[in-house]
Amino acid sequence: AQSVAQPEDQVNVAEGNPLTVKCTYSVSGNPYLFWYVQYPNRGLQFLLKYITGDNLVKGSYGFEAEFNKSQTSFHLKKPSALVSDSALYFCAVIQLSRRVSNFGNEKLTFGTGTRLTIIP
Amino acid sequence: NAGVTQTPKFQVLKTGQSMTLQCAQDMNHEYMSWYRQDPGMGLRLIHYSVGAGITDQGEVPNGYNVSRSTTEDFPLRLLSAAPSQTSVYFCASSYGLAGGPIYFGPGTRLTVT
Numbered sequence A: 001a002q003s004v005a006q007p008e009d010q011v012n013v014a015e016g017n018p019l020t021v022k023c024t025y026s027v028s029g030n031p032y033l034f035w036y037v038q039y040p041n042r043g044l045q046f047l048l049k050y051i052t053g054d055n056l057v058k059g060s061y062g063f064e065a066e067f068n069k070s071q072t073s074f075h076l077k078k079p080s081a082l083v084s085d086s087a088l089y090f091c092a093v094i095q096l097s098r099r100v101s102n103f104g105n106e107k108l109t110f111g112t113g114t115r116l117t118i119i120p
Numbered sequence B: 001n002a003g004v005t006q007t008p009k010f011q012v013l014k015t016g017q018s019m020t021l022q023c024a025q026d027m028n029h030e031y032m033s034w035y036r037q038d039p040g041m042g043l044r045l046i047h048y049s050v051g052a053g054i055t056d057q058g059e060v061p062n063g064y065n066v067s068r069s070t071t072e073d074f075p076l077r078l079l080s081a082a083p084s085q086t087s088v089y090f091c092a093s094s095y096g097l098a099g100g101p102i103y104f105g106p107g108t109r110l111t112v113t
Helices: none
Strands: A003-005 A010-014 A020-021 A023-024 A031-038 A044-051 A056-058 A064-066 A072-076 A088-097 A108-110 A114-119 B004-007 B010-013 B018-027 B030-040 B042-051 B054-057 B064-066 B074-079 B089-094 B108-112
Touching: A003 A088, A003 A108, A010 A020, A010 B030, A020 A114, A031 A064, A031 A072, A044 A064, A044 B054, A056 A088, A072 A088, A108 B042, A108 B054, B004 B089, B010 B018, B042 B064
Parallel strands: A010 A114, B010 B108
Antiparallel strands: A003 A023, A020 A072, A031 A044, A031 A088, A056 A064, A064 A072, A088 A108, A088 A114, B004 B018, B018 B074, B030 B042, B030 B089, B042 B054, B064 B074, B089 B108
16 A cells, blocks of 8 residues: 655744755555645645656745655755745655556545744 | 635534535546545545546545536535544545646535534
């Protein structure tokens, strides 16, 4: 079964400093990996995804993530944090089915979320 | 486009009552799903649909029913509400799950007393 772990419930970073939100995954095949952000009282918004190719993926709002297959990690990063980056961040993984005709085998599994607080 | 819309935004039910959470999307997405969000547990998949007339169970389907009579609508029915179903419910849709991204609605906050 596929799973995602976000080891930190809370991350605090000073404004202007680089930030990292950690994510590790477990799948038996090739993963599709995603990061989503949730602002207060809102639904989740897509930030970026890794499907294949370059291990460094760039996304919205200046965020990027690095896929590391040997460490099964997909950490979210940003070079310089903004106060407006404060939100709840979710990592997610899909394990693709070999039965490509069975669309329903591709189910998205979310981590438990990391609350990022940027301190002015 | 309105995107993914959900109604109501808030609801309070008594144990044993039934209700339907509405979800609609105007992006012609094939894939729609329902998640519940609970503190410390992230989002868990309740039910999903890969097209009109096709639904399947997710991780936590007990106590919930769904149907998909049209591409646009995917209602979630609580058959007999229980306090354990107190949660925030999100509907989501996408063209195809593997391709991403998934678009989420604003959520319904449900309290069962």
